[in-house]
Amino acid sequence: MTVTLTTSGPLPPEKGAEHTYDVTVIGAGVVGAAIARELSRYQLRTALIDAADDIGNGTSKANTAILHTGFDAVPGSLEARLVREGRDLLADYAADTGIPVERVGALLVAWDEDQLAALPLLRDKAVRNGYHASRIIDADELRAREPHLGPGALGALDVPDESIICPWTTPLAFATQAVRAGVHLHLNCRLRDVRSDAGGHTLTTSRGPLRTRYLVNAAGLYADEIDRLLGHDVFTVTPRRGQLIVFDKLARDLVGHILLPVPGPAGKGVLIAPTVFGNVLLGPTAEELDDKTATGSTAEGLHLLREKGRRIVPGLLDEEVTAVYAGLRAATGQEDYRIQEYPALRYVAVGGIRSTGLTASMAIGRHVMELLAATGLDHGEPHPLPPLTMPGLGDASPRPYLSARLIAGDPAYGTLVCHCEQVTLGEIRDALASTIPPNSLDGLRRRTRARGGRCQGFYCGAAVRALFEEARP
Numbered sequence: 001m002t003v004t005l006t007t008s009g010p011l012p013p014e015k016g017a018e019h020t021y022d023v024t025v026i027g028a029g030v031v032g033a034a035i036a037r038e039l040s041r042y043q044l045r046t047a048l049i050d051a052a053d054d055i056g057n058g059t060s061k062a063n064t065a066i067l068h069t070g071f072d073a074v075p076g077s078l079e080a081r082l083v084r085e086g087r088d089l090l091a092d093y094a095a096d097t098g099i100p101v102e103r104v105g106a107l108l109v110a111w112d113e114d115q116l117a118a119l120p121l122l123r124d125k126a127v128r129n130g131y132h133a134s135r136i137i138d139a140d141e142l143r144a145r146e147p148h149l150g151p152g153a154l155g156a157l158d159v160p161d162e163s164i165i166c167p168w169t170t171p172l173a174f175a176t177q178a179v180r181a182g183v184h185l186h187l188n189c190r191l192r193d194v195r196s197d198a199g200g201h202t203l204t205t206s207r208g209p210l211r212t213r214y215l216v217n218a219a220g221l222y223a224d225e226i227d228r229l230l231g232h233d234v235f236t237v238t239p240r241r242g243q244l245i246v247f248d249k250l251a252r253d254l255v256g257h258i259l260l261p262v263p264g265p266a267g268k269g270v271l272i273a274p275t276v277f278g279n280v281l282l283g284p285t286a287e288e289l290d291d292k293t294a295t296g297s298t299a300e301g302l303h304l305l306r307e308k309g310r311r312i313v314p315g316l317l318d319e320e321v322t323a324v325y326a327g328l329r330a331a332t333g334q335e336d337y338r339i340q341e342y343p344a345l346r347y348v349a350v351g352g353i354r355s356t357g358l359t360a361s362m363a364i365g366r367h368v369m370e371l372l373a374a375t376g377l378d379h380g381e382p383h384p385l386p387p388l389t390m391p392g393l394g395d396a397s398p399r400p401y402l403s404a405r406l407i408a409g410d411p412a413y414g415t416l417v418c419h420c421e422q423v424t425l426g427e428i429r430d431a432l433a434s435t436i437p438p439n440s441l442d443g444l445r446r447r448t449r450a451r452g453g454r455c456q457g458f459y460c461g462a463a464v465r466a467l468f469e470e471a472r473p
């Protein structure tokens with residue numbers, strides 16, 4: 001296995017057929033990584049490039065991490081189809097590769113008569129979306145299943161297949177498999193301009209020129225700007241910020257399910273959800289912004305979340321906060337994705353992947369593969385990808401520090417470095433030597449959970465940094 005992963009220096013030279021990629025994917029978020037993984041099944045020279053120093057470093061690292069059923073999507077939309085298909089694909093893939101998933105189920109809680117009256121409509125919508133397992137439960141059953149719910153809940157729609165998933169392992173798994181199967185990954189590589197001709201595209205990047213026959217634009221918040229470089233003016237991305245609060249693991253017993261509000265005119269609203277790491281999330285807000293870099297949290301946003309959260313599970317607000325974060329949804333003013341192929345240009349735009357892209361990622365990958373074929377890409381026969389096993393970061397996964405067998409084989413798996421998250425020396429060492437190693441302490445945290453617990457690195461920070469620095473070339 002030859003892995004091509006570059007983070008600096010010039011890209012392969014522009015001239016010569018052997019240096020022309022067949023397909024280049026711009027953006028290594030969960031969507032671009034899923035597309036690259038799909039492409040890696042074929043005998044193609046594929047490049048995946050990202051402006052950041054890691055995969056999954058944009059919106060993909062900051063979401064609510066729910067593997068949706070798609071029960072509430074707009075029936076008949078492309079998003080509805082790809083979420084439904086993507087959910088099944090990702091659930092199976094997660095089971096095969098060890099990506100943490102827990103099928104905790106969701107309860108859409110009605111807090112007034114209007115919301116109660118809306119539940120049958122939501123159940124019907126779920127059926128139109130091909131989801132038949134939801135049912136309405138009364139206030140007594142709701143309270144029995146969620147005893148810490150605030151007063152006044154009148155009933156709920158039970159959606160038993162909504163699940164929680166690890167948002168960081170997912171794009172890492174896709175990219176790892178793609179790179180092992182021959183995709184070239186170029187990080188710290190920002191696309192600045194595109195010149196298209198009959199044979200393809202010459203990309204101007206921050207690391208020099210790159211030549212490709214076909215181009216896929218999966219640049220998330222910046223997909224509109226890249227689409228304009230290709231001569232289109234079809235959609236504009238307006239970042240919609242979602243701020244979230246992460247509560248300490250001691251809060252985990254307060255919440256059994258994903259607690260969703262009944263959606264109203266202002267959108268999907270604020271939810272409370274467990275995470276696969278054993279924390280509880282409260283959020284997200286929905287703020288229309290014009291700054292694509294505004295991923296900070298605000299006092300007003302956090303105040304609003306606390307107010308909403310107090311009504312849903314009052315006891316949650318007494319618990320310690322571990323962290324706050326915010327992500328930006330790539331909204332485009334249309335309640336659907338903006339995926340479009342341009343055969344004459346040998347180009348596919350993958351825009352507007354707003355609030356369901358984690359769930360739909362694998363189905364988007366397949367869809368884009370079909371569009372590339374329709375655009376003229378002759379990809380030949382697919383070959384099976386070698387199996388992959390990802391580290392089990394979830395609390396429900398077998399953690400190395402609990403495995404007598406692993407520790408007997410290598411005591412590093414019994415040596416805790418991050419005590420809050422029980423991360424061992426062995427896991428940190430493995431992440432630093434992995435196919436796509438981290439280029440920052442945050443990247444290491446997303447691969448191991450080290451520094452992600454209640455002390456946020458106060459105790460283990462120096463030790464983790466020393467291991468990180470030691471491993472750097």
Ligand SMILES: Cc1cc2nc3c(=O)[nH]c(=O)nc-3n(C[C@H](O)[C@H](O)[C@H](O)COP(=O)(O)OP(=O)(O)OC[C@H]3O[C@@H](n4cnc5c(N)ncnc54)[C@H](O)[C@@H]3O)c2cc1C
Pocket residue numbers: 026027028029030031032033049050051052055056057058059060061062063064065066067068189190191192218219220221222223241242243284326327328329353354355356357358359360
């Ligand atoms: C608050 C919030 C909650 C969410 N909750 C969920 C959820 O529970 N379930 C779910 O399924 N989805 C959820 N989502 C949606 C999901 O996170 C996104 O749909 C998904 O992450 C989009 O992935 P992406 O790859 O399209 O974009 P990104 O992850 O943003 O990736 C785009 C990449 O393109 C790169 N890039 C941009 N411009 C350039 C350039 N010029 N050159 C090179 N690289 C470039 C960026 O660096 C970035 O890495 C949520 C989103 C938010 C914000």
